[in-house]
Amino acid sequence: MKSLDLFANSKLAELDAQHLRRVLAETAREDGIWINRGGRRLLSFSCNDYLNLTHHSTVKEAAIAAIERHGTGAGASRHITGNHLLYEVLEGRLARLKETEAACIFGSGYLANAGIIPALIGEGDLLLIDELSHACLWAGAQLSRGRALTFRHNDVVHVAELLEANRKAHQHALIVTDGVFSMDGDLAPLNELAALAQTHDAWLMSDDAHGLGVIGGGRGSVFADGKKATVDLQMGTLSKALGSYGGYLCASKPVIDLIKTRARTLIYSTGLPPASVAAAIAALDVIAADPELAARPLAKAQSFTRATNLPLAQSPIVAIVLGDAVAALEASQILEREGFLAVAIRPPTVPAGTARLRLAFTANHSDEDIARLARLVRERILPMAA
Numbered sequence: 001m002k003s004l005d006l007f008a009n010s011k012l013a014e015l016d017a018q019h020l021r022r023v024l025a026e027t028a029r030e031d032g033i034w035i036n037r038g039g040r041r042l043l044s045f046s047c048n049d050y051l052n053l054t055h056h057s058t059v060k061e062a063a064i065a066a067i068e069r070h071g072t073g074a075g076a077s078r079h080i081t082g083n084h085l086l087y088e089v090l091e092g093r094l095a096r097l098k099e100t101e102a103a104c105i106f107g108s109g110y111l112a113n114a115g116i117i118p119a120l121i122g123e124g125d126l127l128l129i130d131e132l133s134h135a136c137l138w139a140g141a142q143l144s145r146g147r148a149l150t151f152r153h154n155d156v157v158h159v160a161e162l163l164e165a166n167r168k169a170h171q172h173a174l175i176v177t178d179g180v181f182s183m184d185g186d187l188a189p190l191n192e193l194a195a196l197a198q199t200h201d202a203w204l205m206s207d208d209a210h211g212l213g214v215i216g217g218g219r220g221s222v223f224a225d226g227k228k229a230t231v232d233l234q235m236g237t238l239s240k241a242l243g244s245y246g247g248y249l250c251a252s253k254p255v256i257d258l259i260k261t262r263a264r265t266l267i268y269s270t271g272l273p274p275a276s277v278a279a280a281i282a283a284l285d286v287i288a289a290d291p292e293l294a295a296r297p298l299a300k301a302q303s304f305t306r307a308t309n310l311p312l313a314q315s316p317i318v319a320i321v322l323g324d325a326v327a328a329l330e331a332s333q334i335l336e337r338e339g340f341l342a343v344a345i346r347p348p349t350v351p352a353g354t355a356r357l358r359l360a361f362t363a364n365h366s367d368e369d370i371a372r373l374a375r376l377v378r379e380r381i382l383p384m385a386a
């Protein structure tokens with residue numbers, strides 16, 4: 001056997017022994033909440049399609065019309081010939097929504113974070129990152145070659161200490177956090193972080209992948225308190241509540257101009273298919289036309305946490321931490337037997353010892369189904385967590 005295959009097999013055996021091997025399950029999504037998997041129809045609480053817009057008729061029609069008009073692919077990176085006219089429309093819409101001067105669309109949220117951070121931070125600079133930040137923020141931090149220091153989750157006192165001790169020895173400093181934490185569902189203390197950033201001449205970046213469309217009246221976690229927090233770099237994705245694909249950054253015009261000329265993941269990657277951009281624009285239209293829609297996923301999550309006596313949900317994401325991977329897999333199977341899909345989340349996606357069920361509530365989940373899920377979680381899953 002080739003040494004490469006031997007290497008792969010021994011790695012897989014290690015993962016198997018720890019119940020950490022992942023395999024892709026073929027999944028047919030029906031309508032935004034129902035899925036078919038392994039021959040079974042299940043009600044999904046694992047899709048990030050918070051507003052169920054992946055299957056919304058006007059969003060689909062916009063994508064189809066874009067294919068007819070512009071073709072299926074961008075044909076090249078945005079800097080070559082891939083910058084079709086829908087980009088300008090979407091960038092303008094996002095900048096207005098986020099109250100920034102400009103915006104830049106990337107091929108995905110992951111590409112955005114892997115491109116933005118190294119374009120702004122380099123050797124001799126400081127980067128402070130929440131310990132529970134998403135993997136792609138870590139990827140951007142590592143690519144940047146700045147000095148990355150981790151702060152305890154949502155601990156602004158720790159951020160202040162790290163800035164006091166380290167800021168002066170570095171030219172620039174960037175504080176990086178999820179706005180809505182993807183695996184826990186809690187919100188970052190953006191106002192406090194912004195105040196610290198201002199005091200220490202640091203920049204603040206938040207990743208609002210799970211906030212756009214569902215928090216702050218749909219404008220994202222930067223607007224969670226009703227007015228805008230001072231966040232210099234508002235990053236997010238089109239792939240969750242907007243039901244499409246692609247990432248974005250909203251910021252001042254000079255910053256966006258710099259990103260457009262320096263972010264390697266923008267320059268050296270093909271532009272998004274026109275259909276993805278058109279779908280995101282149509283999704284923003286749907287959200288703007290129905291002011292109640294954006295509030296529904298959070299209201300559903302809160303009805304679930306009330307019914308289960310879990311801490312009140314701050315976002316549509318609710319985590320039920322079970323500890324080891326085997327327990328999380330077992331809990332997922334219990335729910336699956338009852339017709340619910342709640343995928344087990346295991347390390348390294350979450351820290352060791354905190355494997356969990358991560359539930360994502362969406363606008364179209366019915367109150368009856370949520371009540372049934374809550375009963376099951378109360379009776380069968382929470383006792384496992386105790």
Ligand SMILES: Cc1ncc(COP(=O)(O)O)c(C=O)c1O
Nearest residue numbers: 108109110134182209237239246
């Ligand atoms: C917090 C966070 N940031 C970024 C991403 C990456 O976004 P995308 O799926 O568009 O690459 C995700 C989702 O996977 C996420 O949860």
